[in-house]
Amino acid sequence: MTSFSEVTAERQIKSGPLSHVSVELGHLYMEDFQAGPDRLRRQFAAVAPWLETVRRSWQSRTPGGRARISTCFLIDDYFSRFSTPSELVPMILTAAAENDLVIDYLARESACAEADGVKLAKLVEDRLVPDPPPGTRGWRPPTHETGWLANGTRSPVAGSGQAMKTAVRWEAPTQNAKRGHSIFVDVELWNDDSRGRTWSCPFLAAVWQLLRLGLLRNEGQLPVQPVAVDGGFPTSWDNLPPVVKLNSSATPFSAYTTLSVLSTRFLQVELAVRTILSQVSVDEEVLKQVLSRSSDEDLRLEEELVDRISYVFL
Amino acid sequence: MLIMGEVRTGLLQNSAEIEERDHQAVLGLLAGERVRMSRRPIVYAVSPDLLTGVDCRLPSASRARIRGVGTVVSRSSITGGRVLQGSSYVRVTRGEVNYRLPWSHYLARPGVVEVLGKVSGPDVADGFLAFGAPGEHLDLGSVSDRFMDVVQESPVLDLRAPFRSNRTRLRWVAETGEPGVHFTLGEGQERTLKVTHQGEFSPAVVDLCEDLALHDWLLTTLLTIVQRARIGGASRPEVSARLAPAVDTLLHLWMPGARIHPSLAALWESLERTPGFSRQWQSLVERIRDQLAVNTLALLRETNG
Known part of the structure; x- marks a missing residue:
């Protein structure tokens, strides 16, 4: 050999x-x-x-x-x-x-x-390998590209253009690994x-x-x-x-x-x-x-x- | 336990072969980690392994709703300074609980996707190899594609490929058992591979799948070049001009099994018997060389008048 x-x-x-x-x-x-x-x-x-x-x-x-x-x-x-x-x-x-x-x-x-x-x-x-929210099935832009890292999904924010025409309803942020209720954390890196x-x-x-x-x-x-x-x-x-x-x-x-x-x-x-x-x-x-x-x-x-x-x- | 992956293979978008010293810049996707290189029998360089987090449905032939959470292992590699591959795989296992755990649990098991609830390995494997529309399901191909794109975005590359070519997609599943390999050429760019190997899974199996994907792409691409050359239809100088990129770029890259672990070499050999990759490659290479030789003779005749 x-x-x-x-x-x-x-x-x-x-x-x-x-x-x-x-x-x-x-x-x-x-x-x-x-x-x-x-x-x-x-x-x-x-x-x-x-x-x-x-x-x-x-x-x-x-x-x-x-x-x-x-x-x-x-x-x-x-x-x-x-x-x-x-x-x-x-x-x-x-x-x-x-x-x-x-x-x-x-x-x-x-x-x-x-x-x-x-x-x-x-x-x-x-x-860093960001904690994926449910529904993440492949590559997505890293959540820390903005300099922030979260343990869940952020509340939606009003976007630009078309989105401005319809009011964005507040939705709660959610922790990915929540048990019952969320403790959502978003950290500036x-x-x-x-x-x-x-x-x-x-x-x-x-x-x-x-x-x-x-x-x-x-x-x-x-x-x-x-x-x-x-x-x-x-x-x-x-x-x-x-x-x-x-x-x-x-x-x-x-x-x-x-x-x-x-x-x-x-x-x-x-x-x-x-x-x-x-x-x-x-x-x-x-x-x-x-x-x-x-x-x-x-x-x-x-x-x-x-x-x-x-x-x-x- | 089921292991499945997808390899995407294509031509590096650069006019020339990239030099050895440029591999670190192009494939250095992780600070503090060197690109691994081997130079014999062909220059081959591979990026460090990187993880991508996923939490989604897994493919299923029976359309069962199976949720998996964990990480995908991926890497990019360049062979001969020319051929780029993005490769990703996961090990699918049954989770101990049927709810999602803190992310640190999954990061302690790199490359493992844990299923929350029941799962049948063969059902997931068949669903994956069927190449259905990804929908909400795990999309290893998009992860592999991303690992090709990241490399292509390198400022070292001039983005001028010597000829047009397609990316091929090879999906593979591996399991332990009596050694065997089953390769299927699907429609378009899709291929599937089932590998059965002895003993525990090791990354050597991934090397085998990537090597097979590489050679399948070489063969596919060379066939396309020969078809586009319209031998017998176009004039001899035209045919020669269309065949030239193959000679410049591809012919010397054929090195089947070069980096395969000896324990898996028999699997490559069985693919050489049927369908006989090297036989088909050799016959294409001879055809190209014959065409160029005939054209050269014709040119000589003209010159000697």
Whole structure:
């Protein structure tokens, strides 16, 4: 038997190390920063017991209690720029240490749009497979071409020309997978203007979840590698790596599951994130890799992506 | 479980063969994914697989109302820098519940369409292969067509095809059993294929269907060119001029079974016995070459006066 293969005809998908759970200890936006370090201290004080609960729960599920739990913290440098890494990062780390919290990884929100020259948001946009309303039998213009993504059918709107002559009766929007009644969600993914495209906060947060779940690849490679920063933090956000490894003994950044401990003001954002993630088709090879690794560890992973993501809202 | 698909095949709308380096631009339909290419024995490039969501009635020979929800897998490919294919397929399975689940459930099963309620595989297969008007039913052909159109819209292409040709439509169904293959040439551009293969379904079956669709299109197109040439009716130089595009564009593309998995090679071989694709192709090629040779001799005679 002879065999012949050509390298470019085969797909090669890298796999990365995974923790059991990636715990997000918080998001920091401009308004949080303006509210001063006390607000951050209070937030970390509220988060600490939950992290302990997660730790204990995973320790009881893993052989020998060897749970791999990594913590992360996200700073917004995309929607507004404030302070500098050299000023802000030590302040965050101090507030965390005061509550016995260790932040393993620090990420910049703009990294979810583009990191190390890879347009992560574009990778995710191309992988959107919109939830089809009943009656969808083949190709139709993608619902996200407008920059909006829904979980159902929108209310009809009065059109132009002939349609204007007859009044359009209001009809209810419907959720595709409704059980009895609908909860219709329509999410703005981006807007474009003369300065280019601005991705929405839920869209970047969806990318953030996919990064933490280790499910993104660019040409088969892992797009973001956490980097340690030696010799102090830079004075410009652009000089800070997309994901910084702060704790040299941390378990891997990406994990089988994620938990985010967030203020309830993020509830709507996270509903939008889940609406988006329910319509992202992750590469089948990557999904298989993660599933086979988890089953090697005797861990039963939820089949659906959104079921691997959980929250504590405070 | 039933697997069914539709392959549409046509000529890439470009005056010349596209170069190897242009395949990534033309077939790169997904950011972060490379176009896969092989160069032996013929240049072949294929886009990444993409999904399309559907929620509609499935075809049924008994006109049963069967609702299916899930995703269609599709891809575009170019062979020899000339022939474009759009190919889509689904695996039809019985759903565990008879109501529609959240979309994330279906995205966890790429390429599967789940039926809400009862379903008979043979009934859906017969309905699909009958090529009825799509109506409200699943329309894999429109998805495949879209995957050809997306490629044709690439700015790399000049949209000037060397000759006129039609897109062919091949619908196929595959099931597990005693290996066999049944190909039917329908009216116009419609063809059907029933494949029975050993063991689990694998994408190698899709490769087989696409390869067969490719060669059926080559044969169909070459036949049309020969007919249009009006051998015996038109003058020799006219006949030669009409046959020239076939020589320039098509003759070297005949490579049946080039990318077929060894486990399925016997199926191609059985099609070579009946109906004998390569036999018919060879006889057409010889006819074209004879015509060109006769014309060349005539020209030489004229020149030598």
